[in-house]
Amino acid sequence: MTKRTADVLIIGAGPSGSIASALLNKQGIDCLVLERQTFPRFSIGESLLAHIIDILDEADMLPAVEAQGFQYKNGAAFRWGDQYTDFDFGEQYTDGCDHAYQVQRAIFDKLLADEAAKQGVDIRYQHEILSFSNDGDKARLQVREPDGSEHRYEGQFVLDASGFGRVLPRLLNLEYPSNFPVRRSVFTHIEDRISDPAFDRQKILVSIHPDHADVWYWLIPFPNGRCSVGVVAERELLAPYGDDNETVLKALIAETPSLQTLLANAKFDTPVQTIIGYSANVKSLHGERYALLGNAGEFLDPVFSSGVTIAMKSAQIASGLLTRQLKNGEKIDWETQYSKPLKRGVNAFRGYVEAWYDGRFRDIIFHPKPEQDIRKMICSMLAGYAWDETNPYGRETDKRLTILAEACRSNPA
Ligand code: FAD
Structure with missing residues (x-):
């Protein structure tokens, strides 16, 4: 008979869900990950930060990530007109890791989920969460399984790692407006054909529009002559460029000469996509028998590539607390022990995002x-x-x- 109970039910197998499940499993906590899609699946967000290496290591996933052959990343570069500066993670104040990777997320996210599964985590794909209840002594999820049938799952606790799916914020009316305006991003993967020897493939390049300083582009190299390229701007500013995503992206690139020169021979061979209004927040990151991880909680802005780092950090903090709560019977105050420590870093990133746009x-x-x-x-x-x-x-x-x-x-x- 199919098992539909676990100590911890985790909604979503993205970076926050996979890391949380692996860390809990390592501590002997029985968890079940329920993922709506099948993997690999596309996700935007390919530039990682060095701190995630520490968390991947703790989750025993680092050897697999290192063996995958992702593009080594050692820092970040910024260009505005003829001004250029770059930061090398090896020259930082914190005694931390000096590198990260630039990853195609379809491959990376599947790798993490597969590693969690290899460690013994039960991950079920094409399982969609429909409702949540936390009355009585259990947390319960109503789940649609691949054959269309609906079933009740029960656990002591639910971690919502559903990213932009924002399952519990929607179901429990936790949504809270972000303090950032509605921005739109238009992006794709290209065969970049960059011949400039000065171009540093080990760094994300963030370029700024010459006339609109709040409009910026990312260029994230992968190892196989390909790049992720995208532009971010306030929704209204992009409206006059029309509805065709490829036309919008190419027109914006053409307006920034340094980027246009770099990508002069690029082959656009992948459909161009867009996301509008991705910044999101919640009234609370926790409640009776649940906590929100990663993008299911707050998403700030892509400019400092902080999304996956925050997702993994939230998973790390929450799984440590859940272990203490479920294994040792400790009383955990999720506001002071989860929300506040997590938000300390998130708010630091927020300060940088605000300073970027002003x-x-x-x-x-x-x-x-x-x-x-x-x-x-x-x-x-x-x-x-x-x-x-x-x-x-x-x-x-x-x-x-x-x-x-x-x-x-x-x-x-
Ligand atoms: P996700 O990765 O979104 O995973 C959530 C999973 O939950 C998905 O697999 C989904 O299918 C599943 N799910 C959703 N609903 C349900 C349901 N009802 N039932 C079951 N499963 C469900 N971050 C970076 O670190 N670097 C970057 O360079 C970067 N660039 C970005 C650029 C843009 C334009 C945007 C919008 C974001 C960017 N991000 C970046 C952010 C990053 O992509 C996210 O922060 C990250 O993916 C969050 O991880 P997560 O585990 O919280 O959620």
Whole structure:
């Protein structure tokens, strides 16, 4: 008979679901992952940060990731007109990892889920969550199975790792407006045919539009002569470019000469996609018998590639707490022990995203004579070490970036 009970039910097998399941399983907690789609499936978000290496290691998945042959990534580069600067994860303030990877998410997410399964996690695909209840002594999910039949699943606790599916925020009316405006992203994968020897394939390149400083592009190289390329702008700004995604993306690239030159011979061989209004938030990250992980909680903005890092960090913190709660019978205060610590890093990233769009971050990074110690602190944030409380540029983000930007503006050379 099919088993439909577990200590922990996890909704979704993306990075947060896979990592949470592996970490719980490692501690002997019985968990069941219910994923709506079949893998591999496309997901955007290919540039990873160095801090995830620590978490992959803890989940015993690092050897498999290293063996896959993903593009090695050692930092991030930024270009605005003829200004260029780059950060090397090896030169950071935090005593952390010096690299990450640039990954095709279809391959990466399947690899993580398969690794969790190899470790003993039960992952069921084409299982869609329809409803949730937490009355009585159990958490319950109503689930549509692949043959269309519906069944009740029971557990002590549910982790919602459903990403943009946002299962529990929708079902429990937890949605809360993001503080960021509605932006749109248009993106694809290309055969890049970049011949410029100065182009650094080991870094994400973030380029800024020459006339609209809040419009930016990513270029994320993969190892096989291919790249992920995308543009981000406020929805209204893209409206005049029409409805055809490929036309919009190519027109925007053509407006930024450095990017246009780099991609002059690129072959657009994959359908161009768009996502509108991806920034999201919730009233609470936890409740009776449930917690929200990754994008099912809050998603800020793609500019600092923080999404997968936050997803894995939330999985790491939540699985540690759940182990203590379920295995040791400890009383966990999910507000002070989960939500607050997680949000410390998320809010640090938020400060950087705000500084990106209001121009402070640009004025800082393109300053011709940067203070090296401060650059290292900023580099730690770009490497994903947003939870390092000893880093003033992670701990007091807004204040520090404001003061530094003012200093950069008043001493331009
Ligand atoms: P997901 O990866 O979305 O996984 C959720 C899973 O839940 C999915 O497999 C889904 O099928 C499943 N699911 C959904 N609903 C149900 C249901 N009802 N029942 C069962 N299963 C369900 N992040 C980075 O780190 N680097 C980047 O460069 C980056 N670029 C981005 C660019 C853009 C334009 C956007 C919008 C985001 C970007 N991100 C990036 C963010 C990143 O993609 C996400 O933060 C990350 O995928 C979140 O992981 P997750 O595990 O929370 O959710």
